[in-house]
Amino acid sequence: MRSLRLSFFAAMALCCASCQTLRNDRADAAPRAAFDQFIAAFNSLDWEAFRRSFADSASLFNPDIPDAISLHRMDGRNDIERNFRAVFDAADAGTDHERSPNIRPENVRLQSFGDTVIITFEFTRSGHSTGRRTIVFNKLKGSWLIVHIHASNVTAR
Numbered sequence: 001m002r003s004l005r006l007s008f009f010a011a012m013a014l015c016c017a018s019c020q021t022l023r024n025d026r027a028d029a030a031p032r033a034a035f036d037q038f039i040a041a042f043n044s045l046d047w048e049a050f051r052r053s054f055a056d057s058a059s060l061f062n063p064d065i066p067d068a069i070s071l072h073r074m075d076g077r078n079d080i081e082r083n084f085r086a087v088f089d090a091a092d093a094g095t096d097h098e099r100s101p102n103i104r105p106e107n108v109r110l111q112s113f114g115d116t117v118i119i120t121f122e123f124t125r126s127g128h129s130t131g132r133r134t135i136v137f138n139k140l141k142g143s144w145l146i147v148h149i150h151a152s153n154v155t156a157r
Helices: 001-043 045-050 075-093
Strands: 054-061 106-112 116-125 128-141 144-154
Touching: 001 045, 001 106, 001 116, 001 128, 001 144, 045 054, 045 075, 045 106
Parallel strands: 054 144
Antiparallel strands: 106 116, 116 128, 128 144
16 A cells, blocks of 8 residues: 555656646747747848847847957947947858858757746857857747847867
């Protein structure tokens, strides 16, 4: 009888854990879709879709790249758009091969905190370096928008 009770409680615990995972997967689907749309807009240089990904109050730390207008924190949509406009213009001036940022997120981790989600990832850059990004999304007026990006690049040792 005791083993039957233990089996029952173990089955209930697994069921509850499975339901919680399912709820988390569903809750994470919308911010993950917003992230995927942002990356796709950046890779395809779709300026309008890209800029719509940001909240008006967003902030950004750029990596040390030639096209960045500043390495200091940028606050607000205007500064961020001015910065990325320079990045998009530089990409537009490149050859077809060089145009797309070609960001292919690896080691993606999504952490949910209610109406805020932190997504961290890495990607391989040309020249034997790795891009590291942290993007914070917040649900504002029913949409998942970027409120902060922290970007850095590291070279292989």
